[in-house]
Amino acid sequence: MIRYDALDALPVRSALPALTDALEGRGTAVLVAPPGTGKTTLVPLVLAGLVGDGPARRVVVAEPRRIAARAAARRMAWLLGERPGESVGFTVRGERAVGRHTRVEVVTTGVLLQRLQRDQELAGVDVVVLDECHERHLDADTVAAFLWDVRQALRPELRLVAASATTDAEGWARLLGDAPVVEAAGVAHPVEAVWAPAARPVRPPHGMRVDPALLEHVASVVLRALAEREGDVLCFLPGVGEIARVAGRLGRLDTVDVLQVHGRAPAAVQDAVLAPGARRRVVLATSVAESSLTVPGVRVVVDSGLAREPRVDHARGLSGLTTVRASRASGRQRAGRAGREAPGVVYRCWSQAEDVRLPAFPAPEIKVADLTAFALQAACWGDPDASGLALLDPPPGGAMAAARDVLRAVGAVDGAGRATEVGVRLARLGVHPRLGRALLDTSGEGAEAVALLSEEAPREYGDDLDEALRRARRGGDAYAGRWAAEVRRLRAVSAGSSRPHADDRRTRADAPGAGAGWDGGAGLVAALAFPERVARSDGGSYLMVSGTRAELDEGSALRGAPWIVVAVAERPSSKGLARVRLGAAVAQDVALAAAGTLFEEREEVHWSGGDVVARRVERLGAVELAVRPLVDADPALVRAALLQGLGQEGLGLLRWSPEAEVLRQRLAFLRAHLGAPWPEVSDGALHARVDEWLEPELSRARRRADLARIDAGQALARLLPWASGDAARLDELAPERITVPSGSRIRIDYRDPERPVLAVKLQEMFGLSETPAVAGVPLLVHLLSPAGRPAAVTADLASFWADGYRGVRAELRGRYPKHPWPEDPAGAEPTRHTNARLRR
Secondary structure, X not given: OOOHHHHHOOHHHHHHHHHHHHHHHOOEEEEEOOOOOOOOOXXXXXXXXXXXXXXXXXXXXEEOOXXXXXXXXHHHHHHOOOOOOOOEEEEEOOEEEOOOOOOEEEXXXXXXXXXXXXOOOOOOOOEEEEEOHHHOOHHHHHHHHHHHHHHHHOOOOOEEEEEEOOOOHHHHHHHOOOOOEEEOOOOOOOEEEEEOOOOOOOOOOEOOEOOHHHHHHHHHHHHHHHHHOOOEEEEEOOOHHHHHHHHHHHOOOOOEEEEEEOOOOOHHHHHHHXXXXXOEEEEEEOHHHOOOOOOOOEEEEEEOOEEEEEEEEOOOOEEEEEEEEOOHHHHHHHHHHHHOOOOEEEEEOOOHHHHOOOOOOOOOHHXXXXXXXXXXXXXXXXXXXXXXXXXXXXXXXXXXXXXXXXXXXXXOEOOOOOEOHHHHHHHOOOOOHHHHHHHHHOOOOOHHHHHHHHOOOOHHHXXXXXXXXXXXXXXXXXXHHHHHHHHHHHHHHHOOOOOXXXXXXXXXXXXXXXXXXXXXXXXXXXXXXXXXXXXXXXXXXXXXXXXXXXXXXXXXXXXXXXXXXXXXXXXXXXXXOEEEEEEEEOOHHHHHHHOHHHEEEEEEEEEEOOEEEEEEEEEEOXXXXXXXXXXXXXXXXXXHHHHHHHHHHOHHHOEOOHHHHHHHXXXXXXXXXXXXXXXXXXXXXXXXXXXXXXXXXXXXOOOHHHHHOOEHHHHHHHHOOOOOOHHXXXXXXXXOEEEOOOOOEEEEEOOOOOOOEEEXXXXXXXXXXXXXXXXXXXXXXXXXXXXXXXXXXXXXXXXXXXXXXXHHHHHHOOOOOOOOOOOOHHHOOOOOOOHHHHHO
């Protein structure tokens, strides 16, 4: 019996005429409806003709999460007075309740994506409702793009609805061909906001880590809410581990039931949360409870302000979930849970000042996640670079390039990016292409390990994959039950397609142990799926063949294993090393075979430790397996190593005599003031022209000592402008020495190419009024005392004789009475002798 009283009470009813008009006119619509209005339950029933007088249609509702899909189907079936599987059914991974007469089917976006790849026309479906599209999950964005393609090219009569409480309505409207935006006014039960920041600073989240002090604070806020308010409490936390820790801090509450709801929770627990409780309840939940679900009895929300989103570290080849600050849109969704049935309150575990700095919406997965599976879906759809897909945000170019590299490595796409037969099979397995390829490589026998790797195992299972596999086999918990169902599914979908196709040339097709002799170890599957994460023990940590270093937790069961494969890792903020979260020990032959495409044997000659190092190396990516000295190294490689050394340590590795240093300084002076054809002689310029001036000496050198024997001055002379004839003017334009009035030949100091220095005793310059110059550049004259110490510096001798000399004469003639100090230096005879010598 249809429960009309409950249906009539749903506020979205007022928006139904506008929605049906939009679908009849444009075929597309964006429905914006607050939480609790009935957009997830009443709208599909009306569009299917199960409620009201509309025509009978088949409607598919796509939800981002399994728990939401099951709950929505059960709620709609209850409203019709039926059980799921009759007029309303659902399909999620591992569970299906659909009958012959089903008109509304609720599916996850992942299930709908698989269905579209098998049947692009989506035959028999009249309307698709994309619920909670604001969450911007990658599967949901992909489904929307594919559905728009179907409507444009194959089925213009297919009706599409994008629905959410908080979303970029204008963006979705543009995406769906300027679809009308229909807004439903909800019964706005007021929700009071209480700002409840921690009393002392807490460390921001990083990776999967959440400061225990924050979790302690959240637990205290829950207890405060229980004491201050009536009704059930719904507390939002980022993940399963945090839920367990907060539950532990709450302890046993005499009159309150503490329930934990998340994607891994048993269906019975999820159902219990969605039904009224006999006692007061505290529901600790992840973001699965943000939308699509009404938890009855909730009047209070406690929001930790954290969420978990996918991230990928392309530099280290690691991807996974990370903890972030939840967006303001998520905060509104969470707060709305308290006002679904009556006025409520939300306790926010951060300050109001922090709130304005939060992002407006969650980061779209397409911007931050691993795009390998998306790129495969796009390739199978016939659009390898996704340039023709109707997406709110285009995929980042770098992430798509990395994804295509992975797909080529597993044989899923060809050189042009088109899906191969293997790629089509991988897309239909419903797991990451890496894991799917491992499943095929093991002829389907790796299904247990693939199931274990495709969904994060409970933290209590430990970090040893093989031990986790044994615990899952023993069963006894909710995760083990889901794991067993996924194993059955994987075995079914891989049947008949486990052996690689004849045209698949990938080396790993003949993986170690594939086929009848395979032992079922999780480590082997992980190595096949992530060959670049095979790692060898190296100085207290593990070096992956990708070049990334990782370390194990204290007390890890994997400690001491010579080789491991890293299945899941994260990089703590304070360390450069990744931290292994899940891995397995593997034998060396398995490691070598799994990562066989990365094996190479080559001669390596490079500059290291201040000299040329020549060796023959067997390596698996970044991991050195064997090293032997190389006696007869390729001269070209040796020369390159020597150039590397000169680049790193400078030209001081050569023999620079004083004459060579002076020649280089003279050339630098001429280059600075006359330019070409005089050569640039800086380290960089000389290194760039090494072929012109350091041959053949460099080609004969083999090590650092040989460089030290090369006469740099003799080699440098090759750069003089011999061809133009200017080289012959070197001594004229930049002489090493200059004759001063006393007859002495004094060396010019060219160390400062802008202004060379002439250091000469003052008495030797008597009688000279014009400052000496080279190449038209006046010298900076350092006039020295009889003891050779600077007495004055001038670039204008005439001015010095007229003005500065008297002060120097007054200061020095008493100190050096044996030397001449005439009153008129400009007219005096220059000398390098004392008065006594002059009198003789």
